[in-house]
């Protein structure tokens with residue numbers, strides 16, 4: 001038994017039953033899962049929670065899964081908090097989601113979405129992806145015995161494209177951006193009959209991403225941080241974490257303090273930052289010529305734009321666009337100085353933090369969480385050309 005009460009349209013508030021699968025609302029807006037929070041409050045305590053296994057499923061009451069036997073899992077651990085002690089004063093903390101199955105936080109959302117798809121008897125799902133979501137989908141679908149079809153931009157990171165196919169998903173490179181992939185998936189819903197698991201085109205992925213907020217709150221002793229930097233593409237993490245904080249507050253588990261939510265994007269693709277700065281409540285036009293190496297944020301017009309902008313405003317947050325070259329340099333510097341191999345998206349959060357402290361929009365003493373959403377090993381690394389011929393005398397002076 002779950003504590004879900006209904007599904008709710010994020011735009012109109014219209015309610016829908018949760019006992020059958022529904023993609024979006026009648027207003028074509030994302031659906032949010034709503035829970036009986038009073039009943040949850042009576043059913044679970046912080047003390048009980050503290051005794052559970054250190055994985056994502058410790059938050060089962062906050063999830064739409066009907067019971068432990070409905071879980072499709074690859075072993076989703078709680079991810080560590082790593083303070084930056086040399087590049088900052090320890091108050092800047094990386095949440096390292098690279099430890100998740102398939103090396104990214106996409107595992108959280110897709111573990112829930114695939115568990116729900118299986119419970120609803122769905123046998124074929126499809127997704128557009130910048131790479132990581134496709135890899136997670138392929139893995140969880142193989143685990144669940146569900147067929148998966150994945151479309152990604154043909155210039156997505158090579159390792160990830162191969163990873164998707166390696167997990168058994170039918171994998172297609174598309175000569176366009178994620179929105180073009182999304183159009184193919186949407187049209188295939190009628191023509192092929194697969195289920196569209198695109199970001200926010202179904203209500204459950206965001207529930208998985210919500211566990212990042214629950215976990216963060218618990219790891220910090222239920223004292224939420226001052227500010228969260230999140231590399232924002234479709235925005236599920238931003239929306240999911242905010243939902244977590246609201247649910248915890250409604251249960252009386254956290255007070256009224258909320259982190260400022262910072263959407264980190266690229267100067268080469270920053271539709272949410274632009275819309276926020278211009279005072280809009282949606283992205284008016286898709287970003288043109290989206291060419292950034294920060295692949296996870298290369299979403300010209302996110303479907304959940306209104307929800308993301310709402311979170312940024314309600315949290316007194318902001319948007320920060322970073323320069324791709326600065327991010328590449330920062331990623332290398334963090335690996336050398338802190339021993340932490342961030343994804344390019346994670347490094348973007350560090351650059352945004354540095355930039356916004358400099359701009360004065362963020363206080364340098366604030367406790368800041370930087371989301372490293374994927375393992376650094378997913379991206380290409382610079383080649384090494386220093387060679388040694390072991391058959392010849394070695395000049396040891398070069399090592400001194």
Ligand SMILES: Cc1ncc(COP(=O)(O)O)c(C=O)c1O
Pocket residue numbers: 104130131132133199231232233234235236237238295296297343345346373374
């Ligand atoms: C590593 C990484 N960071 C960030 C994002 C953006 O995530 P979201 O869609 O939740 O905004 C993605 C999405 O592809 C990603 O793969």
